[in-house]
Amino acid sequence: MFFISDRRENPFRLAILISALAFIIAPCRAAFADAPVRARAVFIGDIMAHDQQLESAKRGASWDFSPQFRRVRPLFYDSLAVGNLETVFAGEKRGYAGYPSFNTPDELAGSLADLGIRVLTLSTNHILDRGVSGAARTISVLDNAGISWTGLGHGDVAPNDALLIDYGGLKWAFVNYCYGSNAPLPEYNSSDDVHLNVISQNAVAEGLRKAQNTSPDVIVACFHWGSEYSLVPSEEQRRMAAFSIENGASLVIGTHPHVLQTVEIASSDRGPALVAYSLGNFVSFQRTLPRERSVVLAIDVEKMPHESARLARVSIAPVAVSATKHKSRRLVEVVYGGTSPIFNHSGLAAAELRRARLAGERVLEYLGAAKTPEADGFYVLWDASSPDKLPMPRSKTLE
Numbered sequence: 001m002f003f004i005s006d007r008r009e010n011p012f013r014l015a016i017l018i019s020a021l022a023f024i025i026a027p028c029r030a031a032f033a034d035a036p037v038r039a040r041a042v043f044i045g046d047i048m049a050h051d052q053q054l055e056s057a058k059r060g061a062s063w064d065f066s067p068q069f070r071r072v073r074p075l076f077y078d079s080l081a082v083g084n085l086e087t088v089f090a091g092e093k094r095g096y097a098g099y100p101s102f103n104t105p106d107e108l109a110g111s112l113a114d115l116g117i118r119v120l121t122l123s124t125n126h127i128l129d130r131g132v133s134g135a136a137r138t139i140s141v142l143d144n145a146g147i148s149w150t151g152l153g154h155g156d157v158a159p160n161d162a163l164l165i166d167y168g169g170l171k172w173a174f175v176n177y178c179y180g181s182n183a184p185l186p187e188y189n190s191s192d193d194v195h196l197n198v199i200s201q202n203a204v205a206e207g208l209r210k211a212q213n214t215s216p217d218v219i220v221a222c223f224h225w226g227s228e229y230s231l232v233p234s235e236e237q238r239r240m241a242a243f244s245i246e247n248g249a250s251l252v253i254g255t256h257p258h259v260l261q262t263v264e265i266a267s268s269d270r271g272p273a274l275v276a277y278s279l280g281n282f283v284s285f286q287r288t289l290p291r292e293r294s295v296v297l298a299i300d301v302e303k304m305p306h307e308s309a310r311l312a313r314v315s316i317a318p319v320a321v322s323a324t325k326h327k328s329r330r331l332v333e334v335v336y337g338g339t340s341p342i343f344n345h346s347g348l349a350a351a352e353l354r355r356a357r358l359a360g361e362r363v364l365e366y367l368g369a370a371k372t373p374e375a376d377g378f379y380v381l382w383d384a385s386s387p388d389k390l391p392m393p394r395s396k397t398l399e
Contacts, residue, residue, distance in 0.1 A: 075296045
């Protein structure tokens with residue numbers, strides 16, 4: 001039954017009600033306007049695809065790389081995830097292969113997107129393994145997978161250009177450079193060609209200027225550099241890291257050595273900056289210790305209203321690559337190496353879990369992280385609440 005009232009609202013009472021609501025809401029709006037914006041980016045090292053990984057991903061006539069990452073998915077929740085692609089997607093007709101001339105099925109791009117990877121750096125010594133056409137096709141595959149990229153000049157992207165990503169209420173600008181290529185560098189005469197961003201002071205300065213012109217909150221300089229398998233950053237790495245920070249970068253992220261190198265907090269005129277000289281291998285089939293162990297590096301950035309963004313926290317989650325066989329089938333998986341209970345270890349052999357946790361202990365000691373994890377599985381390296389408490393490595397070796 002419906003009742004219809006002929007009572008009319010008193011305009012004066014309605015005006016009082018609106019004024020009262022505005023009085024109540026105004027402080028809430030002011031408090032919200034004064035609240036800081038905080039966002040997280042996570043970085044992983046080399047994403048490789050050796051023959052054994054291809055074997056693990058083979059599914060009849062198709063490929064599925066997602067099982068290789070299933071155990072570490074929680075590390076990528078609610079973050080801007082960035083990785084380094086150390087292979088190409090040149091297509092099936094070119095022949096799939098691992099080292100020394102990589103070419104991987106396109107399905108890897110889909111699996112990385114499904115994991116949460118949003119940005120891939122492409123300026124590596126392997127991006128030209130299958131020539132300019134292979135590099136150009138790699139770009140197309142990533143575009144179709146919804147993954148942004150940086151490190152190359154191609155199409156509308158000029159050489160040494162910056163990639164701008166809006167995430168978490170902040171603007172992140174990325175530049176990416178490599179020491180060189182395993183293949184001869186091609187000529188770059190038009191947008192149809194591919195330009196590899198090669199490290200030089202002029203090129204890096206140009207990229208950082210372009211990044212600053214986008215008015216970002218955070219500038220990230222990513223380098224493929226250093227000596228393979230060396231735990232110690234070279235003088236050139238240190239020099240270029242300092243140069244990047246002096247020219248606007250707040251984060252310097254390194255790859256290529258295939259092993260972890262130190263993570264340092266540096267000073268800049270904008271506040272603390274971070275340098276991670278090498279993140280090692282996120283996934284590969286390099287089994288020689290310590291190439292199978294790495295970290296997911298989490299960077300929390302905070303911005304107060306009317307202020308510049310600042311580094312708020314640096315933390316790491318140790319990971320290791322497990323390689324086993326099950327019913328004559330090879331299994332390659334990235335496994336969490338910490339002690340947080342939120343990760344899926346179902347079906348993982350007890351010996352493999354012990355091996356991953358031992359690797360994780362070595363990583364935490366080597367980088368000087370906290371001894372107990374946070375609720376999200378990450379271990380704190382540095383926090384702005386104690387800015388002078390810098391990472392203090394407790395070991396000089398990863399083995």
